[in-house]
Amino acid sequence: xxxxxxxxxxxxxxxxxxxxxxxxxxxxxxxxxxxxxxxxxxxxxxxxxxxxxxxxxxxxxxxxxxxxxxxxxxxxxxxxxxxxxxxxxxxxxxxxxxxxxxxxxxxxxxxxxxxxxxxxxxxxxxxxxxxxxxxxxxxxxxxxxxxxxxxxxxxxxxxxxxxxxxxxxxxxxxxxxxxxxxxxxxxxxxxxxxxxxxxxxxxxxxxxxxxxxxxxxxxxxxxxxxxxxxxxxxxxxxxxxxxxxx
Amino acid sequence: xxxxxxxxxxxxxxxxxxxxxxxxxxxxxxxxxxxxxxxxxxxxxxxxxxxxxxxxxxxxxxxxxxxxxxxxxxxxxxxxxxxxxxxxxxxxxxxxxxxxxxxxxxxxxxxxxxxxxxxxxxxxxxxxxxxxxxxxxxxxxxxxxxxxxxxxxxxxxxxxxxxxxxxxxxxxxxxxxxxxxxxxxxxxxxxxxxxxxxxxxxxxxxxxxxxxxxxxxxxxxxxxxxxxxxxxxxxxxxxxxxxxxxxxxxxxxxxx
Numbered sequence: 001x002x003x004x005x006x007x008x009x010x011x012x013x014x015x016x017x018x019x020x021x022x023x024x025x026x027x028x029x030x031x032x033x034x035x036x037x038x039x040x041x042x043x044x045x046x047x048x049x050x051x052x053x054x055x056x057x058x059x060x061x062x063x064x065x066x067x068x069x070x071x072x073x074x075x076x077x078x079x080x081x082x083x084x085x086x087x088x089x090x091x092x093x094x095x096x097x098x099x100x101x102x103x104x105x106x107x108x109x110x111x112x113x114x115x116x117x118x119x120x121x122x123x124x125x126x127x128x129x130x131x132x133x134x135x136x137x138x139x140x141x142x143x144x145x146x147x148x149x150x151x152x153x154x155x156x157x158x159x160x161x162x163x164x165x166x167x168x169x170x171x172x173x174x175x176x177x178x179x180x181x182x183x184x185x186x187x188x189x190x191x192x193x194x195x196x197x198x199x200x201x202x203x204x205x206x207x208x209x210x211x212x213x214x215x216x217x218x219x220x221x222x223x224x225x226x227x228x229x230x231x232x233x234x235x236x237x238x239x240x241x242x243x244x245x246x
Numbered sequence: 247x248x249x250x251x252x253x254x255x256x257x258x259x260x261x262x263x264x265x266x267x268x269x270x271x272x273x274x275x276x277x278x279x280x281x282x283x284x285x286x287x288x289x290x291x292x293x294x295x296x297x298x299x300x301x302x303x304x305x306x307x308x309x310x311x312x313x314x315x316x317x318x319x320x321x322x323x324x325x326x327x328x329x330x331x332x333x334x335x336x337x338x339x340x341x342x343x344x345x346x347x348x349x350x351x352x353x354x355x356x357x358x359x360x361x362x363x364x365x366x367x368x369x370x371x372x373x374x375x376x377x378x379x380x381x382x383x384x385x386x387x388x389x390x391x392x393x394x395x396x397x398x399x400x401x402x403x404x405x406x407x408x409x410x411x412x413x414x415x416x417x418x419x420x421x422x423x424x425x426x427x428x429x430x431x432x433x434x435x436x437x438x439x440x441x442x443x444x445x446x447x448x449x450x451x452x453x454x455x456x457x458x459x460x461x462x463x464x465x466x467x468x469x470x471x472x473x474x475x476x477x478x479x480x481x482x483x484x485x486x487x488x489x490x491x492x493x494x495x496x497x498x499x500x501x502x
Contacts (some may be wrong), residue, residue, distance in 0.1 A: 049337050065447075072339065076337075077337040082329060082334065085285045087262070087267060088263060100253075100338055101338060141425070157344075
C-alpha cells in the first residue's frame with residue numbers, strides 16, 4: 001500500500017469536516033473520491049497534501065508518516081478551480097516551477113501531453129477555463145511525481161476536454177503512477193477508477209470497486225448507487241437510505 | 247535539492263509576475279508624475295529651488311514606492327491564496343521558502359522601481375543644474391525603508407484574512423515608525439506620567455525607527471552621512487527584516 005489513511009479527523013471550529021476516515025491506496029491504482037458538494041472531498045485532499053493538518057489520525061506514505069518532504073518530492077497536486085499567475089506565459093510558469101524541482105521532464109513534453117504546446121507563448125490571461133485546467137495538470141506533472149492528487153480535474157471542461165484528460169491520466173497510470181482524484185461528476189468515473197470511496201457529510205460510506213458498490217446497492221448506475229449509499233432519494237433529497245445517514 | 251535552487255526560481259516567478267502587473271506601471275507613472283511636479287514646486291521656490299527639487303523628489307519617490315509595494319505585495323499575496331495557486335506552490339516548496347521568495351521578489355521590484363525613478367529624477371536634477379552625486383544615498387535610504395515596509399506587509403498579510411486590513415495596518419505602522427522616535431523624545435519633556443513615557447519608550451524599541459533611515463534633511467544640503475552610519479542603518483534594517491520574516495513565516499505556518 002502506497003498511501004494509508006487511518007482514523008482521519010478534521011474540524012473547523014465545532015464543525016466536523018472529516019470524521020474517522022480510513023482507507024488505503026495501492027501503488028499504481030486510480031482511486032476516485034466521490035461525494036456531493038461540501039461532503040469533505042476537498043478537505044480530505046488538502047489533508048492528503050498536508051495543506052491542512054488533521055486533528056486526529058494519520059496519513060502514511062510507503063509505511064512511514066507522510067511528511068512535507070514526501071509531498072515536495074513525490075506528489076503532484078492540482079487544486080480545484082485554481083488561478084495561475086495571469087501575466088506569465090504557460091511556458092514561463094512551468095519553467096520556473098520545473099527549475100525548483102528535481103525534474104527530468106521537459107516543459108515542452110509536459111505541454112505536449114496536455115495539448116497546450118500551440119499556446120505555450122500566450123499569456124495565461126488569454127486562456128479559457130479548460131486550458132487553465134489542463135495547465136494545472138501540467139503543473140502537477142512537471143516534477144514527475146509518483147502520486148497525482150487531483151481535486152475535481154474535469155471541472156469546467158467540455159466533453160472533448162474531459163476525454164483528453166482521462167486518456168492522459170490512463171496513459172500516466174499505465175506508466176505506474178498512482179492517481180487519486182475527487183469529483184462530483186460521475187460519468188466516466190465508472191470505467192476509469194479501479195476503486196472508489198464515497199464520502200458524505202465528512203464520513204467515508206464505502207470503499208471498493210464500482211461493481212461491488214452496484215451489487216451492494218442493487219443499482220443500475222454509479223449515480224443511483226451513490227445516492228442510495230449516501231441515503232439520498234433519487235431527486236437528491238434525504239431519503240430513507242440504508243441506515244448510514246446521520 | 248538545495249533550498250537555494252528551490253528559492254531562486256520562486257523569486258523570479260514572483261518578480262516577473264509583479265513587474266508585469268498593471269499596478270506596477272500605474273504607480274511608476276504616478277511617481278514620475280510626482281517627480282515632474284517637484285520640478286514645478288522648485289520653480290515656485292525662488293532661491294531654494296535646488297533644495298526643494300531634492301527634497302520633493304526624494305519624498306515623491308518614497309511615497310510612490312510605499313504605494314507600489316504595499317498594494318502590489320498585498321494583491322499578489324491574497325491572489326495566490328484565494329486563487330489556490332498557493333496550494334500548488336506549497337506542494338513544491340516549504341512555507342519558509344515561499345515567504346522568503348515572495349519578499350525577496352518584492353525587494354527586487356523595489357530596486358527596479360528605484361532605478362527607474364532614480365534615472366528620471368537624476369535627469370530632472372541635471373536639467374535644473376541641481377544634480378549632486380550624493381543622490382544615490384537618498385535612493386539607498388529609501389530602499390532600506392521600503393525593505394522594512396515589505397516585511398511588515400508580509401507579517402500583516404500572514405496575520406489577516408482581509409487584504410484591506412493588511413494594507414491599512416502596514417501603512418499605519420509605517421506612519422508610526424516615522425514618528426515614534428520623536429514621540430518618545432517629546433514624552434520625556436511633556437508627558438508627566440512615568441507609565442506613558444515608559445510605554446512610548448518601549449514602543450520606540452519595538453517599532454521600526456524609520457526616521458533614523460531618513461537622510462533627506464542631510465541630502466538637501468548635498469551631505470552624506472559617514473560610512474559607519476550607513477553601515478549601521480543597513481545592519482539595523484537587515485536584522486529588523488529578519489525578525490519580521492521569522493515572525494511572518496511562523497504565523498503563516500501556524501495558520502490553516
